[in-house]
Amino acid sequence: MRYHFIAIGGSAMHNLALALHQKGDTITGSDDVIFEPSRSRLKKAGLLPENEGWFSENITKDIDAVILGMHAQIDNPELAKAQELGIPIYSYPEFLYEQAKNKTRVVIGGSHGKTTITSMILHVMDYCGREVDYMVGAQLEGFDTMVKITDDNDFMILEGDEYLSSPIDRRPKFHLYKPNIALLSGIAWDHINVFPTFEDYTRQFEIFVDTIVHGGIIVYNEEDKEVKRIVEASENTIKRNNYTTPPYSIQGGMTLLETPEGEVPVEIFGAHNMNNLAGAKWICQHMGIDEADFYDAIASFKGASKRLELIAAKNNSVIFKDFAHAPSKVKATTKAVKQQYDDKKLIACLELHTYSSLNSDFIGEYEGALDEADLAVVFYSPKAVAIKRLSNLDEKDIKNAFARKDLKVFTDPETFYQFLQSQNLNDTSLLLMSSGNYGGIEQEDFIELIN
Structure with missing residues (x-):
């Protein structure tokens, strides 16, 4: 397939471009400014645009689909040309759903903790030798890109961002994934430019819970009163698993997690990260990882980039x-x-x-x-x-x-x-x-x- 990225330099966009390139697809792209590390990574893969800017001639009939990033404006000339030619146009989350619609989709949502929880799950899966597709919002040790897409893997793990999808699709990203398994970590008002009231903001999470496929699973942080209210009030026919912060202690600057296997020293720290860990454990268990293997794996998790x-x-x-x-x-x-x-x-x-x-x-x-x-x-x-x-x-x-x-x-x-x-x-x-x-x-x- 041949894909053209409008705004290829974004953190998520360039990672998706690299993932599709590694998969064997033909990738082109454009942007008006590209910063590091996107620039170097695109250049190494031979995907860096020759010139910065938007050029309608980049859009030709042999392109199978255009992937549109949030950085582009609604009057972008390349977008206009794609619309004129009738080329399919996907937002980032729309495209990910298309790639994962025949897989078991695991979506991690919440105002905070979602990157860390997604990273924990990926670390455990990697440690246990389980191959999964994924999209996560931070660079992880041992992972080349933040996105992986294959034809063969059964699961796709998606960090569920509540921000808007694209200039022409004003739906929150996580409304588009239709998870089989979902997690909600916490709700605290954010993105005031898009959701001017707390009620506007929390409504997006109510919709998210209702997008879980019937018979699916929601794992939720019972200690967050808004999460608890929304999940327990939903009329969606889904299974509900709640979690709370597990007991732990700090000894000599080391955090020790109390588990059925005894005390487990962990690299991460803080009550919020212990709470994140509890949510990640539930998700991993739903994906076939037993509790003992989870604790073996999570002990070596050092955190996601820029997260403590x-x-x-x-x-x-x-x-x-x-x-x-x-x-x-x-x-x-x-x-x-x-x-x-x-x-x-x-x-x-x-x-x-x-x-x-x-x-x-x-x-x-x-x-x-x-x-x-x-x-x-x-x-x-x-x-x-x-x-x-x-x-x-x-x-x-x-x-x-x-x-x-x-x-x-x-x-x-x-x-x-x-x-x-x-x-x-x-x-x-x-x-x-x-x-x-x-x-x-x-x-x-x-x-x-x-x-």
């Missing part, structure tokens, strides 16, 4: 980076690091980078999110606020939102970095939470702080 990822450790100090940006994620991650390293000073640095986090109508949701930190720091770029066409925020707004008078607020990357340089980082946990890069500060610069 240890990037440096020296002189009794540690630096972690995490993708956390939504209030519930920030609170859970900060608490996890403080509990794991309770003998160290915790400096927690959060970059407000997303549309929701920079919105004055939403920012009050962060109240108390950084309370576990000994020193709490917030960075944001006024330029990012202007680009998103939001009303200005000032230091007072930020401090009031977090309800923390001693909060340090920075808007200039250099000043923020100089502040960190001025701190005594001995016996310290430095936690960096961002979906951006603090105005251009490289990871190596942060590592230098303790070298």
Whole structure:
């Protein structure tokens, strides 16, 4: 088959392009800007567009289908040409469903934890020698791409994102997968630009539960009251399996999970990750992995990229980076690091980078999110606020939102970095939470702080 990707440079899009290329399909693509690591990975595979931009002549009648990414605009000339020629156009999730419609589809949904849970499941499957197709939102150790599609595997594991599918398909991605087996980890209001009220947002999860095929299975976090309400109120004829955070202890900086097999040391930590692990165990059992094998496998799981990822450790100090940006994620991650390293000073640095986090109508949701930190720091770029066409925020707004008078607020990357340089980082946990890069500060610069 021949596929053309409009907006091939996206994180998910370029991984799908690579997966189809490895499968033997012919791939072309276009984009107006392509960043690393997408650029290098596409170039290595011979898939990097010769010129950046959109060109209607890229669309010809011999293309079997066009895959349209969210980065493209609705008036994209290549999209218009494909529509004119009557070429099938798929959003990313639509295409994945087409590839998986004859497989057992396992979809992991939730406002938080879905990437980690999907990654845990894939790690266990790999450890146990089980071949599965998949799509996950983070790079994993031992996996070449974030997407795998075959003709032979029975299962496809999909991270179920609730954001929109494409410029011409405004449905949330996870509404399109029609799972046989599904999981809901938690619900906390996000994507305020698309779902302006909490009720709008939670409605998407109600629809998701109703899309599970009749006779299918939903595994759900009973400790989340919204998840519990939605799953138990659904009239869909599905089996329901609830889970809660399993017992665990922390001894000498090591987390020990209590299991029927005895205490199992695990690489990951934090109550939220123990809760994620419980959900992953249920899913793996439904996929044929017995409990003992699950515990053997999960002990070596080190986490997904940018999910509580240890990037440096020296002189009794540690630096972690995490993708956390939504209030519930920030609170859970900060608490996890403080509990794991309770003998160290915790400096927690959060970059407000997303549309929701920079919105004055939403920012009050962060109240108390950084309370576990000994020193709490917030960075944001006024330029990012202007680009998103939001009303200005000032230091007072930020401090009031977090309800923390001693909060340090920075808007200039250099000043923020100089502040960190001025701190005594001995016996310290430095936690960096961002979906951006603090105005251009490289990871190596942060590592230098303790070298």
